[in-house]
Amino acid sequence: MSKIEIRNLTVDYTEKKKSFTALKNVSFSIEEGEFVSVIGSSGCGKSTLLSILEGINTPTDGEILINGEPVTGTGTDRGVVFQHYSLFPWMTARKNVAFGIKQVNKSAGRAERLKVADEFLEKVGLEDFKNKYPSQLSGGMQQRVAIARALAMDTEILLMDEPFGAIDAKNRTILQELLLKLWEGDGSSARKTVVFVTHDIDEAIFLSDKIVMMTANPGRVYREISVPFDRPRNRKELVQTREYNKFRNELLALFYSDIASKIGGEEVVL
Amino acid sequence: MDIQTNAVAAPAIKPDKKIKAEFLRRYLRVVHALFAVLLLIQLLPDQLTTDTCASYVIWFAVGVEVFTLIVSALIKKPASLNLFVDIVAFIYGLLIAWILATAKFNVLKPALFPPPGKVFQQFIEDYDKIITNVFSSVGIILQGYLLALVVAVPLGLFLGWSARLGSAATYISKFLGAIPPIVYIPYGIALLPTFRSVSVFVIFLATFWPVLSGTMSGVMNVEKKTIDSAKVLNVNKFTMLFSVILPASLQQIFIGCNQGLTVSFVLLTSAEMIGAQSGLGYYIKNYSDFGDYTRTIVGLIVVGIVIVFISFIFNRIQKYLLRWKQ
Numbered sequence: 001m002s003k004i005e006i007r008n009l010t011v012d013y014t015e016k017k018k019s020f021t022a023l024k025n026v027s028f029s030i031e032e033g034e035f036v037s038v039i040g041s042s043g044c045g046k047s048t049l050l051s052i053l054e055g056i057n058t059p060t061d062g063e064i065l066i067n068g069e070p071v072t073g074t075g076t077d078r079g080v081v082f083q084h085y086s087l088f089p090w091m092t093a094r095k096n097v098a099f100g101i102k103q104v105n106k107s108a109g110r111a112e113r114l115k116v117a118d119e120f121l122e123k124v125g126l127e128d129f130k131n132k133y134p135s136q137l138s139g140g141m142q143q144r145v146a147i148a149r150a151l152a153m154d155t156e157i158l159l160m161d162e163p164f165g166a167i168d169a170k171n172r173t174i175l176q177e178l179l180l181k182l183w184e185g186d187g188s189s190a191r192k193t194v195v196f197v198t199h200d201i202d203e204a205i206f207l208s209d210k211i212v213m214m215t216a217n218p219g220r221v222y223r224e225i226s227v228p229f230d231r232p233r234n235r236k237e238l239v240q241t242r243e244y245n246k247f248r249n250e251l252l253a254l255f256y257s258d259i260a261s262k263i264g265g266e267e268v269v270l
Numbered sequence: 271m272d273i274q275t276n277a278v279a280a281p282a283i284k285p286d287k288k289i290k291a292e293f294l295r296r297y298l299r300v301v302h303a304l305f306a307v308l309l310l311i312q313l314l315p316d317q318l319t320t321d322t323c324a325s326y327v328i329w330f331a332v333g334v335e336v337f338t339l340i341v342s343a344l345i346k347k348p349a350s351l352n353l354f355v356d357i358v359a360f361i362y363g364l365l366i367a368w369i370l371a372t373a374k375f376n377v378l379k380p381a382l383f384p385p386p387g388k389v390f391q392q393f394i395e396d397y398d399k400i401i402t403n404v405f406s407s408v409g410i411i412l413q414g415y416l417l418a419l420v421v422a423v424p425l426g427l428f429l430g431w432s433a434r435l436g437s438a439a440t441y442i443s444k445f446l447g448a449i450p451p452i453v454y455i456p457y458g459i460a461l462l463p464t465f466r467s468v469s470v471f472v473i474f475l476a477t478f479w480p481v482l483s484g485t486m487s488g489v490m491n492v493e494k495k496t497i498d499s500a501k502v503l504n505v506n507k508f509t510m511l512f513s514v515i516l517p518a519s520l521q522q523i524f525i526g527c528n529q530g531l532t533v534s535f536v537l538l539t540s541a542e543m544i545g546a547q548s549g550l551g552y553y554i555k556n557y558s559d560f561g562d563y564t565r566t567i568v569g570l571i572v573v574g575i576v577i578v579f580i581s582f583i584f585n586r587i588q589k590y591l592l593r594w595k596q
């Protein structure tokens with residue numbers, strides 16, 4: 001049995017009496033401990049898909065099974081990192097993390113929650129910023145706190161909706177490496193199952209075991225591609241190999257061929 | 271205040287110059303010239319035949335001046351110093367104009383406009399009575415105001431939360447909030463046992479509607495993304511309302527609280543003028559009925575001071591609770 005099974009998911013939105021199909025018959029599955037990226041151009045429904053996985057949106061048709069059980073709403077088995085607004089601005093970094101822990105672990109006392117929060121903030125390199133409010137932190141630091149919270153909640157599944165989409169290029173690579181390091185761990189505990197939405201192909205290749213490429217109008221799965229590179233991955237070494245560049249070019253070709261066929265011309269400026 | 275901008279604009283000047291500039295910024299100000307003017311106009315002959323009690327004004331001004339110098343030496347932020355000094359300058363200016371218009375040139379009716387010295391003298395004479403009345407009034411305000419907050423904020427959270435899904439609560443609260451609370455006074459007198467409880471009731475209503483509608487609109491304006499990020503953390507309904515929605519709408523709630531506070535002060539005096547046997551409103555009303563305008567002015571000044579003091583504390587609380595906002 002797969003960890004997550006997405007079956008014939010269809011989502012229709014009705015706005016001003018016009019109906020719009022965001023997702024049509026989307027099906028794929030994710031194994032336990034697998035890192036899966038969902039990529040696609042904007043409007044392909046990748047964020048809609050994730051919102052159903054999160055439990056804050058319901059499908060028109062089809063279902064998602066987690067451990068064989070259908071998803072009916074939000075759950076303590078899933079931790080979420082959004083692109084923005086994951087953190088509560090009125091709580092310090094530390095309180096934000098501790099608040100997340102409190103929701104999944106009711107038995108932990110205040111002191112214990114704060115201790116675990118400090119531990120995870122240290123893991124993301126923010127031990128000196130734990131008493132700062134989100135407004136006092138940079139975008140990258142805020143996402144580190146959000147990741148620390150999701151990890152500290154110790155859920156089986158991590159859902160990430162373009163978490164580095166608003167971060168500058170240099171910090172994005174740093175955060176990708178940090179995420180990968182924390183996810184790979186030291187082998188002492190099982191890896192979490194991750195669903196990572198992005199529109200950045202390099203990010204998807206570097207992080208994932210599998211890439212699900214989606215296409216728009218209506219949103220559906222275009223290709224599922226396994227990423228053949230061994231872990232732990234070293235970005236500098238990886239990008240220099242011929243295999244990497246070949247793989248990347250194939251992916252780009254797939255990505256653009258889809259867009260070109262949609263627009264119906266050869267000369268696509270991207 | 272020009273001196274201060276100079277000091278900021280030229281940080282590279284020599285240390286001794288810097289110290290001098292800092293000294294001038296702190297102590298060379300218009301406010302001290304006003305103090306001198308205030309003392310100098312005492313030398314003019316009085317036009318008023320009755321005793322003007324000028325020594326009270328002088329002692330008061332000297333006290334304020336000493337206090338100003340101490341504050342000037344201790345205060346750290348230039349902005350706070352400016353604010354403080356401007357307030358003192360306003361007080362001096364007002365006193366100068368007042369003294370000139372009454373004691374010195376006698377252009378106003380002395381019965382309605384007593385010279386400031388008289389007012390200070392009366393204040394000291396009535397000090398005990400005034401303090402009792404201040405406590406009585408502030409007690410009523412606090413009781414009515416806090417009661418309104420305790421009821422209106424949770425109710426606003428629940429109604430606002432259900433109003434996000436669309437409900438009549440918004441319009442009902444707008445309708446009821448538009449009725450001036452003063453019209454409730456006769457109903458209060460008919461229904462409630464004491465005049466004091468009527469006053470509390472009026473303050474309660476005056477605060478209740480603005481706080482309720484402030485809270486409701488705050489809740490309705492909380493971003494969906496904030497609510498989603500709480501939902502994915504699996505918060506229960508109670509946590510959602512009090513740990514997420516409440517702080518997220520705090521700024522709007524404070525707008526309502528501020529409105530309520532302003533209306534409360536206006537209404538307190540009105541409420542106390544009806545049948546009360548204590549309080550600042552009673553004090554003012556009672557003496558103006560007897561034509562004692564010295565005491566009426568004392569009462570008005572005390573009301574003003576109390577309002578400023580409470581607003582100051584209120585702002586402090588607001589700043590502290592919203593410290594996470596930039």
